Amino acid sequence: MKKHKGIVLIKLLAYLIGFPAIVAYAVLQSMPVIKDAATGTDNTSYFPYVYAGLIIVALMWLLYLLVAFITGHITKKRKTVRSAYVGTAVLAVFSFLLTAGVWFAIDKYVPPILSDATQSTIYYSDLEEDYADRAHTHSELLSVFIEMNIANNRLSGDPEVYRTEKYKNKEVQDLIKSSYNSINDDAYNNFNGPLINMANGGRLTIPVLIHLLLDDRAEPYQPFTNYTGEGRGEEHKDDPITWAILDMQQEIMQVELNLDDLLGSLLQDDMISNVISTLLTSYAIQGTIETINNAIPSEEILGAPIYIELTYDQALASVLIKLIPSSEKRGVFDYMRMAWFDSNYLLVAVISLFPIRNTFYIGSLLLCLSSLILGVARKKQYAGHGKMLKGTFSHANEIPLPQSNPNYGRIAYDPQNPNNQYSKTYQYPYV
Amino acid sequence: MSNNLNVIKAKLIVWRVLKVLIYAIGFPLLLHRLKADAGALGAYGVTAGTATTAYDIIFKCFLVMVAVQIIVGIILRKKDFYIRALIVTIVAVIGLVGPIMYMEINIKSDFEKLEAKYSSSDYSFDRYELQVMNYASKASSNASARGNFMSTYNLDGDNGGTEGGNFDKTPRITYKEGDDLPKIFLDGYGGRDHYVFGAEVGGVYSMNGLYADAFVFGFNQARYILTLYNDAKAKAKAENRDIDQELADALAALEKPGSIWTQYQTTYDYQRAYGDAPVRDAPAENDEEKITLDDDKTYDEYWLWAKHYYVTKDRIVELVNKLTSDLNNSAAFSELKAVLNAALSLVGSMLGTEITNALKTLLSNDLSYEAFMDLLNSLQLEIDGAVLTEDGLYELLSTLSYYNSPTTYPIYYFISDPDLRDYAYAKYLGEKHGAFVGSVLIGDSVGHITMDSSGSSPMSATELKTLFEKLDIEDTYMPKYYPWLAIRRTLIKYAGLVPVCIILAYLFAYAERRVFSRLTVLGKGGQK
Numbered sequence: 001m002k003k004h005k006g007i008v009l010i011k012l013l014a015y016l017i018g019f020p021a022i023v024a025y026a027v028l029q030s031m032p033v034i035k036d037a038a039t040g041t042d043n044t045s046y047f048p049y050v051y052a053g054l055i056i057v058a059l060m061w062l063l064y065l066l067v068a069f070i071t072g073h074i075t076k077k078r079k080t081v082r083s084a085y086v087g088t089a090v091l092a093v094f095s096f097l098l099t100a101g102v103w104f105a106i107d108k109y110v111p112p113i114l115s116d117a118t119q120s121t122i123y124y125s126d127l128e129e130d131y132a133d134r135a136h137t138h139s140e141l142l143s144v145f146i147e148m149n150i151a152n153n154r155l156s157g158d159p160e161v162y163r164t165e166k167y168k169n170k171e172v173q174d175l176i177k178s179s180y181n182s183i184n185d186d187a188y189n190n191f192n193g194p195l196i197n198m199a200n201g202g203r204l205t206i207p208v209l210i211h212l213l214l215d216d217r218a219e220p221y222q223p224f225t226n227y228t229g230e231g232r233g234e235e236h237k238d239d240p241i242t243w244a245i246l247d248m249q250q251e252i253m254q255v256e257l258n259l260d261d262l263l264g265s266l267l268q269d270d271m272i273s274n275v276i277s278t279l280l281t282s283y284a285i286q287g288t289i290e291t292i293n294n295a296i297p298s299e300e301i302l303g304a305p306i307y308i309e310l311t312y313d314q315a316l317a318s319v320l321i322k323l324i325p326s327s328e329k330r331g332v333f334d335y336m337r338m339a340w341f342d343s344n345y346l347l348v349a350v351i352s353l354f355p356i357r358n359t360f361y362i363g364s365l366l367l368c369l370s371s372l373i374l375g376v377a378r379k380k381q382y383a384g385h386g387k388m389l390k391g392t393f394s395h396a397n398e399i400p401l402p403q404s405n406p407n408y409g410r411i412a413y414d415p416q417n418p419n420n421q422y423s424k425t426y427q428y429p430y431v
Numbered sequence: 432m433s434n435n436l437n438v439i440k441a442k443l444i445v446w447r448v449l450k451v452l453i454y455a456i457g458f459p460l461l462l463h464r465l466k467a468d469a470g471a472l473g474a475y476g477v478t479a480g481t482a483t484t485a486y487d488i489i490f491k492c493f494l495v496m497v498a499v500q501i502i503v504g505i506i507l508r509k510k511d512f513y514i515r516a517l518i519v520t521i522v523a524v525i526g527l528v529g530p531i532m533y534m535e536i537n538i539k540s541d542f543e544k545l546e547a548k549y550s551s552s553d554y555s556f557d558r559y560e561l562q563v564m565n566y567a568s569k570a571s572s573n574a575s576a577r578g579n580f581m582s583t584y585n586l587d588g589d590n591g592g593t594e595g596g597n598f599d600k601t602p603r604i605t606y607k608e609g610d611d612l613p614k615i616f617l618d619g620y621g622g623r624d625h626y627v628f629g630a631e632v633g634g635v636y637s638m639n640g641l642y643a644d645a646f647v648f649g650f651n652q653a654r655y656i657l658t659l660y661n662d663a664k665a666k667a668k669a670e671n672r673d674i675d676q677e678l679a680d681a682l683a684a685l686e687k688p689g690s691i692w693t694q695y696q697t698t699y700d701y702q703r704a705y706g707d708a709p710v711r712d713a714p715a716e717n718d719e720e721k722i723t724l725d726d727d728k729t730y731d732e733y734w735l736w737a738k739h740y741y742v743t744k745d746r747i748v749e750l751v752n753k754l755t756s757d758l759n760n761s762a763a764f765s766e767l768k769a770v771l772n773a774a775l776s777l778v779g780s781m782l783g784t785e786i787t788n789a790l791k792t793l794l795s796n797d798l799s800y801e802a803f804m805d806l807l808n809s810l811q812l813e814i815d816g817a818v819l820t821e822d823g824l825y826e827l828l829s830t831l832s833y834y835n836s837p838t839t840y841p842i843y844y845f846i847s848d849p850d851l852r853d854y855a856y857a858k859y860l861g862e863k864h865g866a867f868v869g870s871v872l873i874g875d876s877v878g879h880i881t882m883d884s885s886g887s888s889p890m891s892a893t894e895l896k897t898l899f900e901k902l903d904i905e906d907t908y909m910p911k912y913y914p915w916l917a918i919r920r921t922l923i924k925y926a927g928l929v930p931v932c933i934i935l936a937y938l939f940a941y942a943e944r945r946v947f948s949r950l951t952v953l954g955k956g957g958q959k
Contacts, residue, residue, distance in 0.1 A: 192598050192739065192740060193595060193596055193597055193598035193599070193600075193644055193645070193740075194593065194594045194595025194596060194597075194598070194644055194645030195595075196595075197594045197595035197645070198594045198595065198645060198868065198869070201594050202869070202879075202881070203594060203647070203868055203869035203870075203881060204869075204881050204882050204883075205866060205867060205868070205869045205880060205881045205882070206831055206866075206880075206881075206882065207831050207832060207833065207866055207867045208867065208869075209882060210742065210831050210832045211740065211741075211832060211834075214742050214746060214750075214832065215739060215740055215741075216738075216739040216740075218713070218714075219713070253882075279770075282770075283763055283766060284763055284764075284766040284767035284769075284770050285763075285767060286763070287761065287762065287763020287764070287766070287767075288758065288761060288763045288764045288767045290763070291757055291758055291761040291763060291764060292754065292757075292758070294757070295753060295754050295757040295758075298753055300749045300750055300752070300753035301750050301753055301754060
């Protein structure tokens with residue numbers, strides 16, 4: 001009985017070093033994705049998507065327990081060494097397929113799907129090891145989006161409610177949807193022909209830029225929810241808006257006019273540079289720029305706002321002309337980040353799978369080991385009760401061999417000489 | 432007895448392990464060595480991917496040997512181990528010496544023929560012995576020469592590709608000479624057949640036989656265009672002609688009333704694309720306003736209107752007038768004008784009387800499109816030796832926003848001299864189309880010219896000619912012979928390993944069998 005207790009203990013240990021260890025490690029690894037205490041970012045508002053990885057771990061644990069129970073039950077019932085061996089082998093192979101095997105398949109088939117779904121902006125290899133940083137990025141997108149839209153009043157309720165509820169807040173969810181629809185249909189799909197692909201594909205040539213800025217485009221049609229900026233009153237709150245190419249990339253274009261060439265040594269005189277600086281901040285210039293900025297969104301000019309900013313940089317001795325996109329003011333990201341953001345809940349679910357990737361790969365070793373220990377323990381447990389029959393073939397004690405041909409096929413157990421294995425193995429070869 | 436049994440068991444294990452071990456380091460080791468020699472063929476260039484050919488050849492030898500081993504094992508079951516080992520070894524030796532013999536006899540003589548063939552060309556074709564030694568560095572030089580050309584001109588693979596659909600949503604057609612001529616191509620005009628530029632190398636085209644709107648040249652197209660362009664220039668120079676002047680004259684003749692080009696401009700196709708009035712303001716809802724371009728596809732006429740896609744004078748006038756009228760109503764701008772006027776008085780002497788007066792006139796009145804044109808006319812700005820006029824300004828702008836409707840032929844199609852026509856196409860594609868897609872082929876700066884990249888220095892006609900000749904010659908022999916040279920290098924050094932391992936493996940198997948038979952005797956209760 002004492003021996004039996006020891007075996008039960010070993011079995012318990014085997015169960016503990018298997019999946020519970022994997023689960024514990026997976027939870028630990030998943031923490032930065034779910035709630036990163038170090039950086040204070042948090043994806044918990046994406047419930048239940050952010051737990052997708054851990055849900056899968058739990059499901060796999062259940063499957064493992066099921067197979068462990070079935071193989072254990074069969075061994076217990078059959079009481080043969082073979083059934084213990086086969087049960088162990090089945091459990092070990094199943095554990096491997098369940099852990100490493102599943103990830104072999106994911107590693108092979110998911111990368112093209114992921115890069116297709118994100119238009120080659122997120123690659124599988126980016127997530128393999130660097131998932132925590134990616135989770136941080138996607139969590140930040142949500143926080144920044146909420147802050148941008150509290151600032152421009154598109155989220156006009158109690159700011160603290162948005163900040164606490166985040167993605168759980170229906171208003172936030174709707175705003176994400178309408179923002180994405182606008183920049184997707186009225187910008188990405190609204191630029192003519194191949195232009196936007198060329199701009200995004202590193203071929204933003206001067207002709208492409210001129211086409212993007214000045215070509216005729218179809219009328220926008222997606223309502224841009226709650227927006228009253230750019231002089232649009234309440235009556236135009238939900239009307240569609242147009243976008244400029246700068247919004248697609250949310251990049252500030254900067255032209256540097258170096259005054260050294262023009263004024264040379266004159267610039268070294270503080271007074272001269274002060275005059276330039278004062279002139280640039282004067283009402284005459286800043287007011288004129290404001291007039292131009294207000295004119296740009298009209299259909300006759302670009303149809304969409306681009307903000308010009310004129311400053312003087314004394315260190316560079318240059319006048320800086322900046323062209324600033326309207327996207328941040330309007331409360332959206334550039335197209336790529338907006339496309340991620342629109343399906344952020346799905347991306348968060350995908351990202352949540354990666355902390356368990358390495359855990360599963362390494363865990364497959366542990367599970368195979370624990371399966372083996374379990375198998376050994378089972379064999380000992382049932383043999384300890386004197387019930388286990390030895391025999392190379394499982395049905396040895398069930399189907400009697402024809403007496404006329406003792407050399408054929410299965411070899412019966414010889415209770416008189418239980419240790420002479422060689423006689424069995426080599427005298428009567430397998431058929 | 433039990434001790435004795437354990438010793439025998441141990442021996443059995445030792446022989447078995449040795450047998451497997453020695454078997455495993457024969458061919459597999461050879462394949463491992465080959466990976467280093469064939470891997471030197473590189474992942475890029477004309478020999479890219481041919482390393483697999485080398486592995487295949489050796490792997491097939493291995494498979495043949497295994498098959499022979501199994502067959503010999505079955506047929507000669509009862510025969511001596513030595514006989515079986517001998518047969519398998521002979522097969523392995525034939526399998527390994529065969530390729531070496533093939534190379535020494537056939538490939539060597541092929542190389543001698545090639546050497547003779549290229550002796551008169553600029554390309555220096557190395558002797559067999561040198562090729563055998565230096566195949567890896569030659570393959571890598573091929574890859575880098577090709578790579579350098581590709582990056583200089585910012586090309587997209589061997590055959591190019593499109594970055595998206597045509598502006599007007601008309602279909603893109605992948606076509607190469609020899610394919611069935613797709614029905615969707617235009618039918619020609621005025622008795623001229625339809626013309627597809629560069630059909631012999633192929634590409635992705637629009638209906639008019641020009642490359643599709645966002646087609647980025649690949650190696651083959653860039654080479655075709657550059658060769659055509661450089662050869663035409665060289666030929667004209669040799670004959671003391673100015674081909675660019677000839678082209679300008681031909682285009683000027685086509686622009687004259689009554690020419691085939693001006694007749695073409697009156698056709699429905701041309702008017703639909705470039706006519707003054709758009710058909711409608713928005714895409715059609717019903718089929719009546721769609722036109723059929725192909726058997727079962729219809730396209731909306733709205734999208735075919737080319738004026739959507741380039742900067743017209745109307746567009747500029749509209750833009751400038753809106754901006755100036757807003758500025759004229761701005762108090763801040765009035766103040767700015769006053770400041771500028773005052774500043775002009777200060778620096779006027781530096782600018783000269785004419786310019787100062789012109790600027791003063793501009794600043795004293797309301798701004799408008801006409802006021803800017805007056806300023807332009809009075810400034811007499813010179814660009815490339817010619818005074819910039821209103822028309823000249825639009826000429827400059829049209830270069831930057833050029834658009835040729837995919838549904839109409841370009842003016843070059845109507846040039847009657849086919850050589851001059853091809854030169855015109857090549858020049859247009861290398862300069863304008865290349866500038867659009869960021870893959871400029873002809874100019875002082877070429878390749879990747881974008882908002883944040885200024886391109887590369889062009890390769891000279893001579894450099895290009897040498898490069899293409901080198902690549903042409905190497906394309907014919909390197910992929911065919913180089914995998915064999917890699918095999919040769921491996922086999923000469925390591926082929927001996929295989930028979931030794933086979934023989935040892937059989938010997939160890941024999942030793943194992945001997946121990947094994949003693950074991951069975953003991954098992955039966957026999958004595959030592």
